[in-house]
Amino acid sequence: AQSVTQLDSHVSVSEGTPVLLRCNYSSSYSPSLFWYVQHPNKGLQLLLKYTSAATLVKGINGFEAEFKKSETSFHLTKPSAHMSDAAEYFCVVSNTGNQFYFGTGTSLTVIP
């Protein structure tokens, strides 16, 4: 069985400060993990993915995530938040490529 838990439903940061969005996963096999971003009234866009290569994954727009098997975590970080980062973020797990399990999402607010 696979599942994802996003530990914070809402995160607020000031512009220019670091962002941390937390994700824990459960998977019976070696998982592939993803972060997607959804801006208001838009579809989802892939930020980054981990598919058993390097454990530190770099994505678009300055985001990174680190796969930690011992902690079953895949937290998303960014050193300096920008106003345009305000959006909903989803952590996703898959081990087959045809079934994807989404977390419930974290809403990121960036305060000017």
Place this chain on the structure above:
Amino acid sequence: DAGITQSPRYKITETGRQVTLMCHQTWSHSYMFWYRQDLGHGLRLIYYSAAADITDKGEVPDGYVVSRSKTENFPLTLESATRSQTSVYFCASSGPGDLYEQYFGPGTRLTVT
């Protein structure tokens, strides 16, 4: 237009009516997916298709029917709409180069009254 499109973007229908949501992609991706997005649940997989004429159930398939006679199209039908099917529906596609990277359509907001 290149990419993945959904139609209609907004739909209001009555309980008991049949509704079909359309999804079209221009990349010749092998995999296509239908999700619904509800507050507190994130996105949940309804059905997916690995290729034309091959479909399989996802996490929440009850009340929905899919077909895929052509690679580029993947319609989702609600045979008898219920209020619990009020949701935002997203179509996605992936492959063949990277089956794990999904590309999402803009979504269809469906309201069942």
